[in-house]
Amino acid sequence: MAWRQRLSSRLARQREAGLWRERLTMTPAPGSRVRDFASNDYLGLARDPRLAEAQSQGARRFGSGAGASHLVNGHLLPHQLLEERLADLTGRPRALLFSTGYMANFGTLQALCDRQTHIFQDRLNHASLLDGAQLAGARSRRFHHRDLADLDRLLGRAEEGGPRLVVSDAVFSMDGDMADIDGLATACARHDAWLMIDDAHGIGVLGENGDGCVGRRFDAEQVPILVGTLGKALGTAGAFVAGDDLLIDTLIQFARPYIYTTAQPPGMAMATLRALDILETEPERRRRLQAHLDHFRTRAAELKLPLLPSPTPIQPLLLGDSARVMRWSLALREAGFMVGAIRPPTVPQGQGRLRITLSSGHRREDIDELLERLAELLTADPEPLP
Ligand SMILES: Cc1ncc(COP(=O)(O)O)c(C=O)c1O
Numbered sequence: 001m002a003w004r005q006r007l008s009s010r011l012a013r014q015r016e017a018g019l020w021r022e023r024l025t026m027t028p029a030p031g032s033r034v035r036d037f038a039s040n041d042y043l044g045l046a047r048d049p050r051l052a053e054a055q056s057q058g059a060r061r062f063g064s065g066a067g068a069s070h071l072v073n074g075h076l077l078p079h080q081l082l083e084e085r086l087a088d089l090t091g092r093p094r095a096l097l098f099s100t101g102y103m104a105n106f107g108t109l110q111a112l113c114d115r116q117t118h119i120f121q122d123r124l125n126h127a128s129l130l131d132g133a134q135l136a137g138a139r140s141r142r143f144h145h146r147d148l149a150d151l152d153r154l155l156g157r158a159e160e161g162g163p164r165l166v167v168s169d170a171v172f173s174m175d176g177d178m179a180d181i182d183g184l185a186t187a188c189a190r191h192d193a194w195l196m197i198d199d200a201h202g203i204g205v206l207g208e209n210g211d212g213c214v215g216r217r218f219d220a221e222q223v224p225i226l227v228g229t230l231g232k233a234l235g236t237a238g239a240f241v242a243g244d245d246l247l248i249d250t251l252i253q254f255a256r257p258y259i260y261t262t263a264q265p266p267g268m269a270m271a272t273l274r275a276l277d278i279l280e281t282e283p284e285r286r287r288r289l290q291a292h293l294d295h296f297r298t299r300a301a302e303l304k305l306p307l308l309p310s311p312t313p314i315q316p317l318l319l320g321d322s323a324r325v326m327r328w329s330l331a332l333r334e335a336g337f338m339v340g341a342i343r344p345p346t347v348p349q350g351q352g353r354l355r356i357t358l359s360s361g362h363r364r365e366d367i368d369e370l371l372e373r374l375a376e377l378l379t380a381d382p383e384p385l386p
Contacts, residue, residue, distance in 0.1 A: 044361025174311025204233025
């Protein structure tokens with residue numbers, strides 16, 4: 001009885017606060033046209049039939065499932081090849097495959113840190129990083145968003161005691177803005193700290209070859225721990241941590257979310273390998289995405305849509321109030337557009353927003369129509385935007 005009461009009143013509070021989360025059952029057909037401005041499929045690869053073919057070939061050759069964890073006997077040839085390829089993409093000696101980005105972040109912090117260590121995180125870091133620091137039981141601080149002076153001050157205060165680790169998203173998932181990786185690396189060098197960058201939204205999209213925000217521009221001295229995810233621009237699933245032998249061996253020995261879980265299906269690794277081929281051979285996808293982005297921002301400015309100042313395919317429109325976020329996203333859905341309706345606790349109170357993401361798979365006319373719908377909603381809304 002106590003449990004029923006406890007859960008029911010928690011759910012009631014969630015509903016009353018306008019924070020009820022709902023799943024939509026989507027049935028997108030392979031190769032279908034994208035009017036989806038909510039997903040992270042930035043290069044339009046998630047429904048590419050070539051990836052599906054590689055995945056089914058992988059399943060036929062190696063099995064639908066890996067059958068065991070990497071450390072038992074689930075580490076199959078496609079996993080090994082994929083790790084080598086990801087190390088090469090990012091210019092790191094090695095890479096280690098995880099089943100999800102959440103597990104990669106969570107597991108890395110758990111394996112590296114303990115009560116003796118200090119972790120410094122950007123205030124807007126992804127939940128998996130914040131949760132990982134908690135799991136590790138580390139002494140954890142959050143610096144103001146992209147504020148190097150604040151970081152410097154906190155690092156200076158923690159000179160005594162155990163090792164220091166600075167952690168930041170490269171592209172902030174709900175704001176679309178980017179960390180100053182150069183500045184972070186310099187602060188770390190000054191205070192003898194390590195730097196961990198989560199490049200979930202940069203890999204495949206940013207950098208000259210889609211190698212992300214870190215890639216080969218920052219070496220493993222400057223950014224010793226690099227995390228990338230495969231379920232966004234690469235269109236598949238999973239994640240990796242890239243770095244030197246010392247880091248990767250530590251993760252293999254101690255990262256519980258790596259050790260105690262079944263390896264990802266080998267067909268998935270084959271599909272990611274295929275996505276990496278496409279990344280190399282079809283650079284026009286990145287160019288097209290950039291052209292969409294430039295067009296979207298120019299047109300939004302003409303329509304006086306108050307977008308956050310983001311240079312990446314994540315283009316948030318700040319609406320403030322959660323009820324308005326739901327109203328606008330529902331109206332867009334009725335017009336045939338999917339956008340992310342983001343409310344607290346994913347973002348701070350009063351900072352609800354539409355999270356609009358662009359993809360090279362979009363058509364220009366769909367982008368224009370979405371912008372027009374947004375402008376109509378803006379005109380029809382009686383309350384001023386924050
Ligand atoms: C910045 C960031 N890191 C990590 C993750 C987690 O990755 P995954 O979806 O593979 O668990 C996400 C998104 O989901 C993210 O936005």
